[in-house]
Amino acid sequence: MSDPLLVAEHVTKTFASGAHTVRAVDDVSLAIEPGETLGLVGETGCGKSTLARCVARLYPLSGGSVQFDGHDISSLSSRRMRPYRREMQVIFQDPYGSLNPRRRVGSIIGDGLAIHRVGDGAERRKQVQHLMEVVGLNPEHYNRFPADFSGGQRQRIGVARALALRPKLIICDEPVSALDVSIQAQVINLLLDLQSEFRLTYLFITHDLSIVRHVSSRIAVMYLGRIVETGTVEDLFTTSRHPYTRALLSAVPPADPDAADSRQHVVLPGDLPSPVNPPSGCPFHPRCPRRQDDCVATMPPLEPVLDDDPEHLTACLHPLRTGEDLHPSRQDGAA
């Protein structure tokens, strides 16, 4: 196995606002292999977007390190970061906010080329038009403004922009969350096509579990700034160990409607606690139906549990055994 493309070790990000400090990302470690898609899921507010920006060095890190392609980029100045930016791109969530309304689309897509002085004006224009074709846009619309395009098309523009510098890694921060469901599939398929054609590695962030299942090879689940479980899609969807993962994944509508009855629908009590005042010990314990005394006191380490293979890591002191059900307040009446 080759070296991982991206390694995050004990990454922490705190924000201070007035008297409060928020630990948006708390001691997160993960690794992404070249060519794979790591899906990062969690509720809104769990810190996944913040983690993405830390990894992309759009925020400075409060703690920990990030290594890209073997190089430590944790605390590089913006000038030293520039060459790495070519290899690592971001696709943003908001199709309306992520494109400058006063710039023409061709200029937006070719921005990276211009910044890194790739080719001259004519070559760049050709490149941009080629990219537009690749993502499914009409290259003749080179001179139009973002306002002339629909949401789905704007996301395609964002994809083209990210692709322009032929990066190795693309961080997709909820790329389809703002789109109509009917358009989502098209953009997802585009991303998958591009991955095989351009040999891309994706960090795919989303709160939509059905998408993450379709897109990822591995999944990491975040809760309140921490990773609670990570493993292959298989592992997590068949043998999830962490109660939160189990609850989360139980909400995904299965592909087979007939299987719905046998599915256990878990409803978790309470809400996501405020990251300003996180619970002690395991962050999930206030809502966990399996909580024990040691959960309140000790922070569970992220490591293989029970008889899992070394790729499947869980942060739980009392993980679910294979075949074991989660027993919370049951919503459906089925036995």
Next chain:
Amino acid sequence: MARFLVVRTLTGLFVLWLITIAVFVLFFVAPSNVARTLAGHQATPQTIALINHRLGLDRPLWQQYLDFVGNALHGNLGYDYYHQEPVTTIIRQAFPITLSLAVGAAIIWLLLGVYNGVVSATHPRSVRDRALTVTSLVFYSMPSFVLGLGALYFLYYKLTLAGYAWFPAGGYVPLSAGVGPWVQHLVLPWLTIALVSAATYTRLSRASMLDVLGEDYIRTAEAKGLGQRRVTYRHALRSALTPVVTQFGIDLGQLVGGVVITEQIFSLPGLGKTAVTAITQQDLPVIIGIVLVASTAVVIANILVDLCYAYLDPRVRLT
């Protein structure tokens, strides 16, 4: 709130200090003819140098500055060589005139401007609104000296010729001599300053009010069944006033300008006219004294305005 006040006061003092330095440095770039004028045309360079020395004008700049600041803090703003009077006296005589003029005009323009603006906004596109919009445009575009001369011509000259000597051509009557005469002499100057600014405030409050009236929370209030008048004056006005207050803070500095012109035209011996005369005479102590007093007044007024702003918009208090 107290913290806000303290911070603002300190900032104000700092600004004031910078102004004194700026003015002081500025004026010492210019040749000062004080000694020469006192000595008379026939004086020899030696005599002038002697007078310079006696007056302390040949000492190093920074020493003069420190002395000046020290004196100022004791209420002594120096001595006016041209008129043989302490600067403080000159200022003390001129100050009430300018104050009457400025405060009166400010009150008139605020009330007039905001009232008209609100009326305009609550009856958009009506005849009243259109008439107000056009008149404000005309007054807003007019320099105050044009308005002043116009007022003199029509309200003094023509009116007096026609037999109605309501307004004098100028001059000041102190309040102690009676409210009637005091007002009578101030009406035209007040109007000269106020009408131009009122127009600005009419436009501003109209736009601001229209913005606020279009907001959803106003529609909610209306939907709740509150009468239109209550909606307007309670809910909308408070938010609409914020930009007006901000503008007022900025305009305080400009008020000084309007005062200067008006005092010139109507021969009111206030700070403005005194300052202009002093400048043409290169009378340094008076100039510095007046600029200092005017700046202090502006800084204080700004602090008061900020207080109002904080009252209207609670978010400001937290910063």
Next chain:
Amino acid sequence: MSLHPVVTAEQELEEVHSDVVGRGPWALAWRRLRADRVAMGSLAVVVLMVLIAVFAPVFAHITGHPPNMQYHQAGLTPDGLPKAPNSTFWLGTDDLGRDILVRIAYGARISLGVGVVATLLTVVVGVVLGLLAGFLGGFVDLVIARLVDLVLSIPFLLVAIALVSVSGPSLTITVLVISMFSWASMARIVRGQVLFLKEREFVEAARSLGASDLRIMFVDVLPNVLAPVIVYTTLLIPVVIIVQATLSFLGLGLPAPAADWGGMISEAQNYYTVAWWFVLFPSLALLITTIAFNLLGDGVRDAVDPRIDRLVRPR
């Protein structure tokens, strides 16, 4: 999963209507402005004033009266007072027997010249400093913001008068003095806008591409700031014109015998009872110019930033 671009339903629609030309925000604004008759009218007046200024010598040529030539015989009454408008002097004469019409034309040069140059200077300084302060934040912002506060709290006219009188009146000084005080409001507006724009995702996107701060400021942020800047600029010109006229009214404009609207009105002060034309015509010239610029500014603002709630609200 094909590698060929997927033709979506939206795209099919696109192809059919591809002759619908996409119009950028500026083109749209221009179209709105063109449709605004009041704004176009005031633009015409402004252009007229500019032409008058440019072709001032033509006025002198046609009437045969140079602007500074004093006609003591033909231009003054036997008592030595100005003459009313007549066939020789179309707008009358001033206290020294000079042709008011010609002097107004030459005065336009000064008012418009100072108006435009001072405004341009103000805009450049204000926008750059506002950009830097808003975008870079930190120490730069602190210094610039404090400077702005300071400049805004100084009583402008007094200090301006002082400065001009100390250095001697000249066009350059007037322009510099006016700009020195006006840049602050512009900077404040720009800074506010930039602070808001800084948080937008397209700025983050530019950063993620590796753009430098400088590039982001001028390529990404500036075009979005231009709209309020343009509006404010158009509305600033009449203010500058008035300020310049005020300064010359107080005797601090160009030295006599220069023809300048403010100065003319100042000279006319003592004659307003006997020579109304002496006060009226320069004042009218001033008023017409400023009203035109103000109306134009309003039109520009409506064109660049149309708001739905400026339309009729049913009551």
